[in-house]
Amino acid sequence: MTTPMSDLAASGMFLPSQTVGTVLCCICGVPMTPNPANMCVRCLRSRVDITEGLPRHAALVHCPECRSYLHPPRTWIRAELESKELLTFCLRRLKSLTRYVRIVHAEFVWTEPHSKRIKLRLRVQREALNGAILEQSHLVEFTQHDNLCDSCTRVQANPDQWIAAVQLRQHVSHRRTFFYLEQLILRHGAATRALRIKEADRGVDFFFGNRSHAVKFVDFIASSVPAQYRTDKQLVSHDPKSNIYNYKHTFSVEICPICREDLICLPPKVANTLGNLGPLVLCTKVSNSIMLLDPFTLRSAYLDAKQYWGAPFKTVLSSRQLVEYVVLDVELESSEITVGGSKYALAYAQVARVSDFGKNDNIFSVRTHLGHLLSPGGYALGYDLYGTNINDFEIDKYKGLDLPHAILVKKSYEEKRQKRNGKTRSWKLKNLNMEVDTTAKGRLDEEKRTSEYEQFLRDIEENPDLRFNISLYRNNEYQPSEMASTVGGDDLPSVQLDELIAELSISDEEKNDAENMAE
Structure with missing residues (x-):
């Protein structure tokens, strides 16, 4: 009857540990762990070269215009320098090498971008003498031959x-x-x-x-x-x-001509399909579907492309017709809730048009969905339904519809932005290589295009959801100002540094360091 090892340990009896024996290298006599060749690693490498016969040079056909590489016979693969795609493509071109050795690691060796050379450092394994496995470094150089696709x-x-x-x-x-x-x-x-x-x-x-x-x-x-x-x-x-x-x-x-922040009057049939939403709604988000929000009840609905084009409609007022209001008083009606990923809170607000100051005493009491953002003395942008002549066929279909004097859309930061005029942003965007109209008409539209692009940049700063699908890059020319305004929660919206992407740039010092490492 055998005794378990746990019982032996408990009784104070210990088993002797097994030791691995060593042998002497048959060449240099150094003690070593036994292997099939009976030679140490140093002697084995000095007498056996597992990279012998492996290709050290290869050729790649490269298109300099679209930066793609030819995969014979007719396939072109687009890849940037030192990218994962290019590494995979180069290893595929070395299929004959995998017949003799096993690749365990591969990496690029830095070369000057205009040298037309791509170097790969490989770690390969191969069976040496009497079944011993040896690992060694192997360098392969690819020569680029330019040829248009x-x-x-x-x-x-x-x-x-x-x-x-x-x-x-x-x-x-x-x-x-x-x-x-x-x-x-x-x-x-x-x-x-x-x-x-x-x-x-x-x-x-x-x-x-x-x-x-x-x-x-x-x-x-x-x-x-x-x-x-x-x-x-x-x-x-x-x-x-x-x-x-x-x-x-x-x-x-x-x-679809419906854009974010547009004011819409839904047709009766569309409103019924959306659960009697509205009829006055705001477009708060546009992706592959349109998100509509009732600013008076915080009810929302999504309208996809098929539903819209089945019964198309137009906007009553667009974002270019927003009017600036000053907030005189705010009284919250409900707590803050999340609708479609954004936070809203119903409130009653007393507002007056900024353009009316010094002319009249018109004050409007409106219901708004921006109760969590507005505060007395602040500013907001909205649609002036009191002083605007609206001609919309959809509104005429609703008999007895009582239009509000104003519909607030978003908080305004115009006063704070005026203090930052002339200052650059800490971030920037990339642009497509686009041909622009250079005729007289195109030059006249340039000012309009510049102002619209500036408004788009402001929307990115104010709306985190908008920049979720946009790549923002660090602006190296930006110099932070010492007169930064910090006034609690009323700070000017900005993009955080952790949301920015650093552009790839190699300085002269980094190039020299890379060359020294390669040597």
Whole structure:
């Protein structure tokens, strides 16, 4: 009968521990752990080179225009220098190497970007003498050979040789939606296959060298904003012998004219489908669907693209018609609640138009959803329904509808912004390489475009939800001011440093350090 080891330990009897024996190296006589070759690692490496016969040089075909690499026979893969995609592509080009050794680690060795060389340092394992496994470093150098891909060749020969064009249009008086779409396109790389991007009246045109690239881009737009599109094609040439047809495809994409902060009067049928919402509602968010909020009851609903285009409607007033009010008094009616990811609180507020000061004593008592933001003495932006002549067919359908004197939309920071005029921001945005109209009409619209872009930047600062899908980059030219205003919760909205992305830049000192490490 055997005794368990726990009983032996409890009785004070201990078993002797097993020791690993050592042998002498057959070459240098150093004590070592036994292995099939009976040689230490130093002697084994001096006599066996597991990288012998492995390729040390390879070639890559690179397109300098679109920065893609040729994967034979005809596939082009886009990859940046020292990226994971490029590392994976280079390892695929070394498939013959994996037949003889096992790659356990791979990394780039820094090279000058214009040297047309890419170096990889590999750690490989291979069986040496008598079954001993040896690990060794191996350096592979790739030589880049520049050669334009098919699409870039077509562009270089004739920029107008596009196959498919996507025409984005939105019938509104501003370009805020296109500024937002531009950042989404840059973040997701949706227009990397575009041959040319051109700014047009009330929209942007994208030209592609392949119809499938245009279809993929249209699907991205439809998943980002409520839109509908139609397609058409034109015959360019026909070869009757081989029965080959060449077409030019055009995708006309119309974006929903409803934008954030717009005031809407819902048609009776739409209001009924949304549970008798409204009829006066505010658009608070636009993605692939439209979020509508009743500012008097805090009821909300989502309207997707299919529902909107089934019964389209227009806005009563847009964000360009916002009027500034001064808040005289605020009386909270309910506690703060979250609706659609944003916080609101119902309240009664007494406001007066800033433009009325010194002219009349008009004071309006309104119900608002901004009770958690407003305070006496502050400012707010809203729609002036008291002094605006509204001609809307949807409002006429509601008999006996009592319109409020004003509808507040958001808190105003205009007074604080005036103190910061001329100061740069700590962040910046990237822009698409877009052709802009340089005619006389285009120069006249430049001032309007600049003011709209400034308003878009302010919206990013004020709305954290808006910058959730936007990549913000650090502005190296920004110098913080010593006269920063800190007035409790009424500070001017700004972007925090932890939300910014640092642009990749290699200084001369970093280059020298990288060269020393490579050596």
